[in-house]
Amino acid sequence: MRQHLNTLFVTTEGSWLRKDGANIVVEVEGQERGRVPAHMMGGVVCFGRVAMSPALMGFCAEQGIGVSFLSEHGKFIARVEGAQSGNVLLRRRQYRLADDPVVSAVIAGSIVAGKVANQRTVLRRALRDHGSNMAPDQAAAIDDAQRRLADAARLAAETTDLDRVRGLEGEGASAYFGVFDHLIRAAAPELRFRGRSRRPPLDVPNALLSFLYAILGHDCRSALEVVGLDPQVGFLHRDRPGRAGLALDLMEELRPLLADRVALSLLNRGQLTAKDFEWHDGGAVMLRDDARKTVLATYQERKRQELLHPFLEEKITIGLIAHIQARLLARHLRGDLDRYPPFLWK
C-alpha cells in the first residue's frame, strides 16, 4: 500500500504540468516551480486555469493517480481516465448488487451508521474538550443531539429498507447540524453557521464545508478507481447521470473526520477569519484565493496524522482511510466479508 498518498494541489493559475521520467514537474511561465516523484502521489487536483501534458495524464491514469480538474472555487469539472484497467468481474458484481434493493439498503445502512456515528464523535469530542466553557443550554443541546445520533446509527445498522436508511441519515443530519453552530467558538457574527446550505453556500462555515467536500470527493473517487470499482454506481446514492454516486457513498463516513472537523479547527484556531471570505450579491459566500491555500494545507496535514483503524486494528494515516474503505467495500462485494464494515472514528 502506498504510504504517503499525498495529493498534489495546483492552485497557481497558468501552471503547466508535465512528466519527466517518473516525476511530475510543475512549470509556471516556462520556469520550473516544483518537481515530485510520482510514486509519492495518490492524486493531482488542478484548480482553475491549469494545464497538463497528455503524457502525464496517461502516466497518472496508468499508475492509479487520480487527476481532477476543478474550477478555481473547487467545483468539479472533469477527471482523467485512462484505458479501462479496472476489474470487470468486480464491476459486474457491483452493478448486480446495486440492483438488489435489500443488499443496497444493508450497504447503505453500514455507510449511514458510520457517518452518523462519526458525527456523534465530533459532538462528543467538542463536549469533552470544551463542554465546561459552553453555556449550559448549549452543552445540554449537544448532549441531546449525540444521544439521538447514537440511536440513529444503531437503527441504520439494522434496517434492510433504503428509505428508512435515508430517513435515519436525515434525522442524523438535523440533530448534528442543529447544534453545529455551538461548536464554533469564534465570536465574530460573520462566522456563524445558520443551517446547512449549498449551491451556493450562504455563510462561512457552509462555504468551508462545500470546498472541503469537493476535495474529499476527489480523494474518494480516486480511491474507488484504484480498487477498480465504478465511482458512478452507488448504493445509498442512486444513479443519476453525471453524479459519482459511489464516491458520494464512500465520502459519507469521512465527512465528519476529514471535512467538518477541519472546518471547525480552521475557524476555532483563528486560521481563517471573516476577511478570508467574500460575500456575493444574493448571499453566496466564497473562499478567497489565499484562504483556499490555507484550507488545502490544513487538509493535507490532517491526512498525514495517524489513528487506529478500528476494523483492521492497525495504525494508519488518515489519508489512507478512503483507500482502505474502498478495498473493504470491494472485498464485501466479492464475498470475502459478510458485511461492509464502515470506518468508525472513535
Next chain:
Amino acid sequence: MENDDPIPLSALQHWLFCPRQCALIHLERQWAENAATADGRILHERADQPGRTRRGEVRTLRALPLRCHRLNLVGVADVVELRGGIPFPVEYKRGRPKSHRADEVQLCAQALCLEEMFDQPVSQGALFYGETRRRTEIVFDADLRALTVQVAAEIAAMLNSGTTPPPAFEARKCGQCSLIDLCQPRPLAHHPDVAGWLRRQLRD
C-alpha cells in the same frame, strides 16, 4: 462461456504459493510491488534480452516465448539450452531453493511447452538460485508432470469460475507477499461476522 485466455506460466507458481494470491493477480488483475518483487523484475529485465549464443555443442536461447496448447499455457523462458537439439530449460531465481515445489512446477511447465514446440521429449532442466549461486538440476518425472498438469487445471477452473478463494492467514507466508494490503488476510480471516462487529461497535 469457457474462458480460453491462455494462463501465464507465472500463475502456476503463484497458485502453489497461495491460490488467493494467484486469483488476485490473474483474475482480479491486482498487483503491488515490494522490494522482493522489484528485485525479481529487475533481474528478469536484465536476463530477458532475447538472443542466442553458442558455446561448444550448446546453443543458448534467451527470453524464448513459450506456449502449450494442450494445457493452454503461455510464457517466456529465461534460458533454454539446446544440447544436441534437445531443449534444456534454465530458470533464474533470486532466492534460494524452497521447501515447496512451486519453482519445480514452473520449470516443468516450461518443459511441457518445449516438448510441444520442439516435438521432442524434454526430461531435464535446471533452477539457478541467486543466493546460493548454484544450479539445481531437475528431472521431469511422472509425479512432477502430474502435479503440473493438475495445477494448470485447478487454475483454469478458478479463472472460469471467476471466484477468488478466501484468505488463509499464515503470518510467515503473508509477511513475504507483496499483495498483503490488497488481500487483507488477517482482518478478513479474523472477522467472520462483520454485522456482529458493527453492532458491538455501535453499542456504547
